Amino acid sequence: MGGLPMARIRVAIINVTGYVGADLARILVRHPNVEIRSVTGRSEVGKKVGEVFPHLSQLDLTIESETADVDLVFCALPHKASAEAVIPLLKKGVRVVDTSADFRLKDPQEYQHWYEYAHPAPDALSRAVYGLPELHHEEIRNAQLVANPGCYPTSAILALAPAVKAGIVEGPIIVDAKSGVSGSGRTLNLASHFSEVNENVAAYGLKGHRHLPEISQELNALSKLGPLSLTFLPHLIPMTRGMLSSCYSRLNTGVTPRAENAEAEIRAMYKAFYAKSPFVQVVDYPPQTKYTLGSNMCLVHPAVDQRTGTLIVISCLDNLVKGAAGQAIQNMNIMMGFPEASGIDMLPLYP
Amino acid sequence: MGGLPMARIRVAIINVTGYVGADLARILVRHPNVEIRSVTGRSEVGKKVGEVFPHLSQLDLTIESETADVDLVFCALPHKASAEAVIPLLKKGVRVVDTSADFRLKDPQEYQHWYEYAHPAPDALSRAVYGLPELHHEEIRNAQLVANPGCYPTSAILALAPAVKAGIVEGPIIVDAKSGVSGSGRTLNLASHFSEVNENVAAYGLKGHRHLPEISQELNALSKLGPLSLTFLPHLIPMTRGMLSSCYSRLNTGVTPRAENAEAEIRAMYKAFYAKSPFVQVVDYPPQTKYTLGSNMCLVHPAVDQRTGTLIVISCLDNLVKGAAGQAIQNMNIMMGFPEASGIDMLPLYP
Amino acid sequence: MGGLPMARIRVAIINVTGYVGADLARILVRHPNVEIRSVTGRSEVGKKVGEVFPHLSQLDLTIESETADVDLVFCALPHKASAEAVIPLLKKGVRVVDTSADFRLKDPQEYQHWYEYAHPAPDALSRAVYGLPELHHEEIRNAQLVANPGCYPTSAILALAPAVKAGIVEGPIIVDAKSGVSGSGRTLNLASHFSEVNENVAAYGLKGHRHLPEISQELNALSKLGPLSLTFLPHLIPMTRGMLSSCYSRLNTGVTPRAENAEAEIRAMYKAFYAKSPFVQVVDYPPQTKYTLGSNMCLVHPAVDQRTGTLIVISCLDNLVKGAAGQAIQNMNIMMGFPEASGIDMLPLYP
């Protein structure tokens, strides 16, 4: 870059009025390589961003119904609405990071099964790249459309990918995930009503949560031992931001690492796996979500329950940053050739 | 009882100054068959109970260092201290409900392994009854010493006992438990410091939690298929009271219930198992801790993940009531021939 | 009552599906003198109460659209809807405790000013009794219609009534109140959305809150010094239940109590004022809402800031119990000649 300041690219945020959209705006306002040119909303059109979100009052933009011409669009709409907004952009040749689920699954049948309607642009699915930089860095660099992973899949896949790729677990795999409430979004809902959620913990999605097929798709692609048997159960806990996944699977018999020093070997293998990933830190202590609040870091801690030969991996992250907006910007950085950590190297807010 | 009011028994609470002791006092003050005659503390001796706990200002008792002569003693000391206090009481023939871990394990070697010192009264272990009324009702009736279960074991054993006894799971079993912070007690600790715990979730005890051997002991005793492989991982979440355990195990192949209607059959089997248990309710929805706050009820929800053939059982309870003080009083009711629900039929405080 | 068990009266709860209605049901289920005969809802008609509120699954009643014939009706509708439901009941001669604001203000002009429509039954206003038992015990005993006070007014009036009646404050009076979120009810609202409320505190109602005229009406009626100048500002804090009011007013110059022992004299005067009130406890320490959780107690602590000659009174209560459902049942007890504490002598749930 030879001493010259890099030109800023122009970006738009579709649906800035949800939590993911607002967090995209919050982080992008301070991004050295970006100018937010345009923001849209499904409600609040015509208002200044700062009227809806006082914490963004420095962002002097009016919420519009249509996106301006820009270099890259972040689409933060819910699924279905997102595909409808993204498809015309693709045709115009605009690069897109989509934070919805619409382009995450490769198989349109699988999409139809989980989302209960036919995908509106099945052809686009094969061209979209699953935006987990730790697994798909090269493809993301060249992608026109990046499908930003869900928060649960990010935490679960990062926790399990090294073990699955190494073939040291034979399943069944259990992913027991605990999420803060902001993951449910800003739309009103009795399940996000303060008096219902506070001082409460609840499992949900026992009949199958829509984030499961993403996790399976990505882990199966890494598995040498065939498709995995995966049970995923999310829980809502009384906090705003943060997600912790506790993953369990029996270690393969006869496979290194051996019981004696299994934990050390596995941890070393995890560290090697993520050696070039600036936003995954393999740690030697059980991590807590508080160590990630507001940051783009995912902390991963593999451990071995020697009594039962079980691999336990704890991962945690901020569901709106590494689990959504931060990771979307990480993907943009890779697509645009910016330093991967540009604008997203915030330290966690503690306590 | 022929119209005559039942005489009240006299009880003492050892260590009223902890959360379990205070909750014993709170519930016993309103118990129709009990008079609290004496309370002791390791600190605060000489103060009125209401000076330490304003919510108990109606209890006109002074905290003493020695227990008065009573019909039954609740001992709410931590382990080790509890055994030292209980042994002399046993010699005097007093009936005791001990809420510590000191008399829960049958095997003194196991105790020594987990608590890291030799049990001071190994002979007493065989005479103590594990105070989970849903499994040991008859033995509790005749016991001199009842070892009140831990909060995690209560929730895990009640979730899994019917399945293990029926032989429908072959393990490995995963118990992923989430607890409110009051389970850590009133003793100061960075892990219970508000700013560290709030907006945070953390796994702990990855190297083995002391509640594990209780769970194994009780479930293995029910198992027809030999000792179970059990992984137990507790988590601390930012709420005061409440505990939810999510339990996972592969269903046996070739064993009824068959996949088609497995969930309905298993749920019916669970309901039959707990038909006579007033404080376990098998429910058709995923229960939330909020539905148990302040009550002695444990809610249990068995479900089947049909994709993977996994039994998932969610159980929840108030860790200080059914997980501690309420269950201790339930045990007392059984020991004394009072109605099992006497004094502990509080409805949950919602929201 | 001569040894004979008292017959249970039959009651109905109108709008059991809100938080106040649900808490009425929770407490009345255990009330020794009451049988809940009928519950109605504006939604959920036809469902069992336990389907809507699992914590009330013991209450074997179906939610209906019309109230059955009963001895007393609790009406827990919002204002306006409540008046419409109550007026026909009054004509039938049924006794009513109304938890809405519809019958609290004596002056229909004042009602119209604050609620922005003409009162539908201004004649009823003069016959309704303001249901604060500590001030209107005798009138409540004989009332057909009791207007249960709001939560904020209950805490503010109980904090200030003794001082105002004694004429020791000359105003202006500041009432700075902090409330848990359940006071906003079960209706969805961004201001009750978990992620918006958690880790947040906000003042609201700066242009005038509807609970202000109640406070003024009751305190002015006690004032010897003419109408008071009263500023009331409510705040929402991130907890479910609980309310604490901090009240400030300059002490009159030249009026006893004198500065030297002012605090002791004032506290003694407060204790005398509430000597016969089972649900107000004047305490010698700054009370916390946790000491009232789930109980019907209001704790009041008058103190003197000697530097400035300011009376500070802290009061706290559970906004859904003494601030709503519990106080409604206290009113019923008085109306029916039951012991005032019948069914509402629960101890606080701590911690």
Next chain:
Amino acid sequence: MGGLPMARIRVAIINVTGYVGADLARILVRHPNVEIRSVTGRSEVGKKVGEVFPHLSQLDLTIESETADVDLVFCALPHKASAEAVIPLLKKGVRVVDTSADFRLKDPQEYQHWYEYAHPAPDALSRAVYGLPELHHEEIRNAQLVANPGCYPTSAILALAPAVKAGIVEGPIIVDAKSGVSGSGRTLNLASHFSEVNENVAAYGLKGHRHLPEISQELNALSKLGPLSLTFLPHLIPMTRGMLSSCYSRLNTGVTPRAENAEAEIRAMYKAFYAKSPFVQVVDYPPQTKYTLGSNMCLVHPAVDQRTGTLIVISCLDNLVKGAAGQAIQNMNIMMGFPEASGIDMLPLYP
């Protein structure tokens, strides 16, 4: 600065192991003009910062017992210990920002009265500058020792300074403040124990809080009407970070602004007062602490209760940023001639 990058100054943090020290480190790590050269602790000496605070693992420094030679020292010790550490630094000519209370009060008698021992260096008091940049910008620029204000005083003084200076309030002034728990620090304490604080609100310091004399000192210095009568009452509410002060005072009679458009005039006056202050925003809506989380901004909202002629000012901030570490860095920026917002222009983390 002519295109050349500004050299980084070297700073030290004394007592990095408390919450203020840790937040200084967190922010300074990203400060473009600063290199953290040295950190000390009263405990944890010899450990890496990241071992104590995983969120600071990027900071490759060992906690030492002695401070290295640096250009500026942040001292984050408690009072008394702080004075002892600062005095030798002053003698060596080092510039210091002290976050304790030791150099905030000008009058050593006042210090002795509130802190209950004689100030160890009364001479230093007159040379220290009270580090509220909105009032003392010029003095801070030239100071060797800046006494960083307390969190409560920052919020109260910023709320009231324009009104007091303009002479529009005649008192008595009531400051009712609500604080998150992190203000109590990292030292263990029953009043910061999760189960005691959660779901609770409590007033404290009724006999006089040590932050009161700071508030009085600064406001009296601005007052044209003589010393003010000020009552300050802090409250602890169940959140980690955030502080909101609600300030009340009767508007002077006969003084502009007149009742009709008083609020608009006062708000304009406030906006003018803070026109050059980048970290105070006068807002037209009642602000919430969530709008300041993690930022260095103080939001101020003056309003008029027309019924009573009372000025109500709501102010809010993050108690660890604008209330402590962020303001300390703002002071350093001014002392060093850096842009005032350098390194502290973080946007709030919402939700």
